Amino acid sequence: MIRYRPRLHSAYKPQRTRQDSHAVCKKLPPKIKTFEISFSQCQGVFHAGGAVQGHVKIEFTEAIRVRVITVRIVGRSKVFFGPRRGREYRYQMREEYFDETMVLTEAELESFMHKPGVSYYEFMYPLAMSLASSFEGEHGYVRYMAQATLEMPDEPDLHIKKGFTVLSVLDLNEEKNVKDVALAEVSKTLCCLCCATGPITATIKIPRRGWVPGEYIPVMADVDNCSKRKILNTKIVLTQHVRYSGKVDLSDHGQTNLHSRVVAFKERGEIPPGENELWKSEMMRIPPVPPSRLVGCDIIHINYDLSLVVQPEGPAYKISVPIDITIGTEPLKRDSESSDQLSPITSSDDRKHENEERKKTITLHAKPPVPQADVIAEPPVIVVFEPQQGHDPIPESPPSYEECIFGRVEIDEGDAIEPGHGPLNYTPMYTYYNWKTMLRAASKRSFRASKTSLRISKENLADVDTAHVHGSKTSLAENGATGGK
Incomplete structure (x- = not known):
């Protein structure tokens, strides 16, 4: 069972990484002062195709007899939903990626007297390239954990557990259609019995479909309210x-469960009847979230969309205009010609004339129609994209890792590796491109490189001048010697 601590996602700000509160064993015998797991990466983030590295730290206050010290590395995914009976759900599935136990002490010894003081036992486990990224959801997870066990003949076994994050690569440069401009439009006519009303037209446009956490999506939107109701x-x-x-069992064909949750949003207020609202280059920042599709997992599938949602007043359904997007771990490469500038959203003259005629029809005291020859077409509405910070060429700097926007999860005993010392607190970490920090670092590197280049140029120039003077002196000396003869 997973308990979530929700956050507000309307304006995400990167948070400092909290230390895992259950990385250290809480109940220790008097002879043991410290028993903990630490990873080589301070944030506990490893990449598929790499290796998990770390060490177990043990501090004894006096000599104690030990049978064996082991580390168990586990990677698995699990799905659970439907009616619940006890701890079991009707529909469940599981995938095992690896489950290995490494002995950190000499296996041939039945027991030995461990010396007092601090001891470190290192471990390393290679990760396959096909592993799925870590994920914690409402009805399932992809989870990676390490558990250290201290077995003693005279004391109960001690277990400590710590979760770590595995990230697989989703390179946007290898995805199809992620560079294409995306445009979607929905028009809906509200009607109440015999009342005639005009439509509500909603349009949304973004410069491309592929993004990474930390990027800003410049959103253009146009909501045209030609109805008799206001938009809330x-x-x-x-x-x-x-x-x-x-599945219920192996003979079952299986069932699916769809769960959606809001990652981020921005909101605007009312639109009176006959008015419209323009979203001009609204910047939507993507917080740290898992990548799309969850490559490597066959029982959990993730996708994202960016929607313009319109809520009319009264008994009417929301109008939603979605655009599917792909969130990856490797950003698109920019060249000198690439840009996130959008062409303007232009409303056609035909639609404007139709809306004007519809307004005249539903007005009680309508004026007589104007001859078509006397109608002067209004110029189209043009929305110009204004470049914002964060759209410069991507600097060559690695991304940082930030806590998932959905926050920490508390993993119960039944979902941990095995029971021992209460629930495990864990927060997945994901790639996050903080453009301001990266651009600042890139500028510093460029400045240092310029200074180094200037210094080398000055040294080379000095060497050339020295050689030139030396050559001139030699030439004069030879000429003098020749003239003397």
Whole structure:
């Protein structure tokens, strides 16, 4: 069972990484002062195809007899949903990626007297390239954990557990259609019995479909309210959709469960009848979230969309205009010609004339129609994209890692490796491109490189001048010697 601590996602700010509160064993015998797991990466983030590295730290206050010290590395995914009976759900599925136990002491000894003081036992386990990224969801997870065990003949066994994050690569440069401009439009006519009303037209446009956490999506949107009702609010919403696949047993064909949660949103207020609202280059920042598709896992599937949501007043459904996007771990490479500038959203003259005629029809005291020859077409509405910070060429710096926007999870005993010392607190970490920090670091590197280049140029120039003077002196000396003869 997973308990979530929700956060507000309307304006994400990177948070400092908290130390895992259950990385250290809480109940220790008097003879043992410290028993903990530490990873070589301070944030506990490792990449598929690499290796998990770390050490177990043990501090004894006096000599004690030890049978063996082991580390168990486990990677698995699990899905659970439907009616619940006890701790079991009707639909469940599981994938095992690895489960290995490494002995850190000499295996041939039945027991030995461990000396007092601090001791470190290092471990390393290679990770396959096909592993899925870590994920914690409402009805399932992809989870990686390490458990150290201290077995003693005279004391109960001690277990400590610590979760770590595995990230697989989703390179946007290898994905199809992620560079294409995305445009979507929905028009809906509200009607109440025999009342005639005009449509509500909602349009949303973004410069491309591929993004990474930390990037800003410049959003253009246009909501044209030609109805007789006011619009209560409009929102730009980034949503994560997760599809879980589970079975009752092996003979079952399986069922799926779809769960959605809001990643980030921005909201605006009312739109009176006959008015419109323009979102001009609204910047939507992507917080740290898992990549799309969850490559390597067959029972959990993730996708994202960016939607313009319009809420009319009265008994009417929301109008949603979604655009599917792909969130990766490797950003698109920029060249000198690439840009996130959008062409303007232009409303056609035909639609404007239709809306004007519809307004005249539903007005009680309508004026007589104007001859077509006397109608002067209004110029189209043009929205110009204004470049914002964060759209410069990507500097060659590695991304940072930030806590998942959905926060910490508390993993119960039944979902841990095995029971021992209460629930495990764990927060997945994901790649995050902080453009301001990266650009600042890139500028410093460029400045240092320029200074180094200038210094080398001065040294070379000095060497050339020295050689030139030396050559001139030699030439004069030879000429003098020749003239003397």
